[in-house]
Amino acid sequence: MSSIITSAAIKALISDQRLVIKPLLEENQITSVGIDFRLGGNFLVSVQGREPLINASLNHEFGRSTSKHFFQETRRQLGETFILHPNQTVLATSLEYVKLPENYLLALCMRSSYSRLGLTMSTIAQPGYCGCLSIELTNYNNNPINLSIGSRVFQGLFYETDKESRYFEKPRKYVCNVRPEPSAVINDDDLNVLSNLWKSNNHL
Amino acid sequence: MLMSHNSSDQEIEFFLSFLYNAIKGDERYNSFIINLLEDAKSLATGKSVFELDKASLNLKILIDRFAHDWLLKVDVSKPSSEELKQLQEIISDNKNYALA
Amino acid sequence: MLPIKRLLYLQLYQAETLISSSKKYNFSDKYKDQYLKTLVELFSAIKASINEELDDAKIFEKKSHLDFIFKSLEFLKDSTLNTIPFEVVGCLDRAMSDWIDPDKFIIVTSLQNNLYSFSYDLTYAKKDIFYTSLQTEYGISFERKLVQINLPLNLSKDYLSSVALYHELGHFVDLQHSITGVAEYNISSNNYTNKASLEKYLPLLKETVLDRSKLYYHLGEYFCDLFAAQYIGDTLGLFLEYITNNSATESPTHPSTVNRIQVITDFVNGNDNPIINYLQSVTSLITNKKLENRFDRIVSEDFYKLVPYDIENDRQLHGTIVYGWEVWMEDFKKFNDGMKYDVNLSEDTIYRVVNNLVEKTIGNYFTVQNWEKSK
Numbered sequence: 001m002s003s004i005i006t007s008a009a010i011k012a013l014i015s016d017q018r019l020v021i022k023p024l025l026e027e028n029q030i031t032s033v034g035i036d037f038r039l040g041g042n043f044l045v046s047v048q049g050r051e052p053l054i055n056a057s058l059n060h061e062f063g064r065s066t067s068k069h070f071f072q073e074t075r076r077q078l079g080e081t082f083i084l085h086p087n088q089t090v091l092a093t094s095l096e097y098v099k100l101p102e103n104y105l106l107a108l109c110m111r112s113s114y115s116r117l118g119l120t121m122s123t124i125a126q127p128g129y130c131g132c133l134s135i136e137l138t139n140y141n142n143n144p145i146n147l148s149i150g151s152r153v154f155q156g157l158f159y160e161t162d163k164e165s166r167y168f169e170k171p172r173k174y175v176c177n178v179r180p181e182p183s184a185v186i187n188d189d190d191l192n193v194l195s196n197l198w199k200s201n202n203h204l
Numbered sequence: 205m206l207m208s209h210n211s212s213d214q215e216i217e218f219f220l221s222f223l224y225n226a227i228k229g230d231e232r233y234n235s236f237i238i239n240l241l242e243d244a245k246s247l248a249t250g251k252s253v254f255e256l257d258k259a260s261l262n263l264k265i266l267i268d269r270f271a272h273d274w275l276l277k278v279d280v281s282k283p284s285s286e287e288l289k290q291l292q293e294i295i296s297d298n299k300n301y302a303l304a
Numbered sequence: 305m306l307p308i309k310r311l312l313y314l315q316l317y318q319a320e321t322l323i324s325s326s327k328k329y330n331f332s333d334k335y336k337d338q339y340l341k342t343l344v345e346l347f348s349a350i351k352a353s354i355n356e357e358l359d360d361a362k363i364f365e366k367k368s369h370l371d372f373i374f375k376s377l378e379f380l381k382d383s384t385l386n387t388i389p390f391e392v393v394g395c396l397d398r399a400m401s402d403w404i405d406p407d408k409f410i411i412v413t414s415l416q417n418n419l420y421s422f423s424y425d426l427t428y429a430k431k432d433i434f435y436t437s438l439q440t441e442y443g444i445s446f447e448r449k450l451v452q453i454n455l456p457l458n459l460s461k462d463y464l465s466s467v468a469l470y471h472e473l474g475h476f477v478d479l480q481h482s483i484t485g486v487a488e489y490n491i492s493s494n495n496y497t498n499k500a501s502l503e504k505y506l507p508l509l510k511e512t513v514l515d516r517s518k519l520y521y522h523l524g525e526y527f528c529d530l531f532a533a534q535y536i537g538d539t540l541g542l543f544l545e546y547i548t549n550n551s552a553t554e555s556p557t558h559p560s561t562v563n564r565i566q567v568i569t570d571f572v573n574g575n576d577n578p579i580i581n582y583l584q585s586v587t588s589l590i591t592n593k594k595l596e597n598r599f600d601r602i603v604s605e606d607f608y609k610l611v612p613y614d615i616e617n618d619r620q621l622h623g624t625i626v627y628g629w630e631v632w633m634e635d636f637k638k639f640n641d642g643m644k645y646d647v648n649l650s651e652d653t654i655y656r657v658v659n660n661l662v663e664k665t666i667g668n669y670f671t672v673q674n675w676e677k678s679k
Binding site: 020022023025073074075076077078079080095097099102128130131132150166167168169171172175176177178 | 332386387388390609610611612614643644645646647648649650653656657660661663664667668670671672674675678
Binding site for chain 2: 361362364365368431432433434436437440481482485486489490493495586589590
């Protein structure tokens with residue numbers, strides 16, 4: 001039965017080097033039931049591309065476009081700030097690089113101080129994941145929000161799984177990422193199947 | 205990596221321009237010129253290059269190279285206009301050989 | 305009006321357009337802000353001093369002053385980039401401050417379109433007489449000089465090839481201390497009596513007429529290779545060997561790759577080498593510092609475990625890039641050995657992994673330092 005582990009177990013995992021978090025700037029980031037994570041300095045900001053839409057399918061009735069044409073990279077240093085405009089979604093990462101044990105899943109959500117500002121995100125990292133945590137951050141406030149790079153914006157809960165997973169059993173799209181990467185959805189095998197079906201239905 | 209050659213050319217041109225201004229009577233350039241010439245003269249009279257002030261060192265080396273005899277005969281602490289004109293001519297005639 | 309004067313006016317108004325559009329540059333760094341303010345002040349002074357009575361010498365000066373305005377604005381504009389590779393710049397800053405007072409410079413970075421365009425633009429990094437000209441003519445001085453680091457856009461996250469920048473930093477340090485200038489003078493003025501010992505590495509010394517330009521450039525390249533080797537060992541040699549096909553031919557500006565690699569290898573291994581001995585003596589006489597090993601080799605399985613390494617000091621900081629190279633040059637099967645289950649990473653994935661881990665390792669070091677010093 002999976003359960004959320006608490007601070008003593010988290011500290012033990014770190015001490016055994018089964019859980020890696022680098023850098024852990026303050027010990028008190030380990031809370032009673034999880035870890036506070038900080039906002040990293042790398043962002044992918046949504047921009048108007050030259051193509052009409054982001055095509056998350058392989059059907060070509062709207063032409064082919066890759067998501068990376070719709071995002072622009074920007075960086076900030078620790079202590080600088082980043083403004084998130086109303087209704088804007090950016091791809092960000094945690095400041096911390098994480099390596100998870102093979103039998104723990106990490107569920108990430110906003111810390112309540114930040115969700116009260118109208119910020120939302122939620123993501124999970126699979127057992128065995130290594131890299132900075134990838135975050136899709138959205139501002140639902142009517143006002144821009146100025147965030148400090150390095151501030152504790154997220155919190156993570158660790159769920160023990162009933163058995164170990166082999167993260168690299170299949171080829172992975174995102175390995176040891178240290179900055180947000182554009183979506184690689186287009187590489188999903190199922191899209192080929194669906195596209196073939198569409199072509200067949202449309203006599204293409 | 206090509207910057208040093210172009211840099212030398214511009215430094216020489218500026219030095220010639222400074223000489224020109226000093227010869228015309230603009231005293232604002234005198235102290236820089238005299239400091240430079242004094243160091244170049246010490247080099248000419250045997251001071252080790254390692255002991256020279258590094259400011260504009262390449263220029264000092266060049267002046268010693270092109271105008272060694274001039275440095276030895278002139279009192280560089282108060283050169284006359286005529287002497288500066290001689291130096292100007294020497295440098296102008298040789299500037300294309302700055303690092304030849 | 306003479307054509308040349310009319311062209312000067314053309315340049316003046318071009319500069320004015322650029323100065324005007326520079327007012328939108330927004331720097332959080334007060335040094336850059338101050339630099340821009342001084343530049344605007346300088347432009348106003350140049351403009352006020354340009355008139356139809358200028359003679360040729362003054363036209364040359366004004367033109368040069370305006371060129372400086374253009375170059376500085378180009379540097380400042382590039383520095384508003386929002387994708388600066390802080391990690392690489394951080395490593396270079398630490399190396400630079402071993403040799404130069406960093407407070408005298410503002411370092412900016414520019415991402416270039418050409419591959420392998422690693423360089424420092426040093427156009428106005430020294431030029432004492434130029435700055436004297438500004439002070440004398442207008443009473444304006446720049447407290448700090450602008451230096452630009454150029455990196456190729458497509459390799460800005462490739463830390464393995466950034467080793468070239470340590471060599472380029474060597475040119476910057478050389479310029480500040482006039483090391484090559486003195487080294488060349490010492491030989492060409494016959495003050496150095498052991499010239500024959502250098503002939504293997506400087507074959508030009510055997511010629512009847514000494515090509516001083518070539519001597520200057522070749523000495524400069526050897527110095528920069530040694531400078532880089534202090535921080536990154538023989539990794540620059542690996543890189544050079546590949547991009548020049550290990551050439552045995554020298555050029556007017558560079559010694560042969562074979563000779564350069566020999567010098568680097570001898571330095572790293574502590575072997576006796578006449579070029580090293582000569583440049584070592586010149587460098588220490590001028591700077592009171594030695595060319596010596598300034599990095600620690602990292603012995604760690606961390607990258608094979610797919611985690612960043614915890615750097616402890618600046619010597620390990622520079623050693624991180626060497627570590628990245630060592631991992632890249634090793635058998636990739638070691639990645640399976642480092643993990644509980646096989647990872648079977650493809651080579652292109654390993655390329656990204658190694659660079660990402662180098663970046664994060666370096667980034668974490670600066671993050672922790674900056675955090676601790678601000679507490």
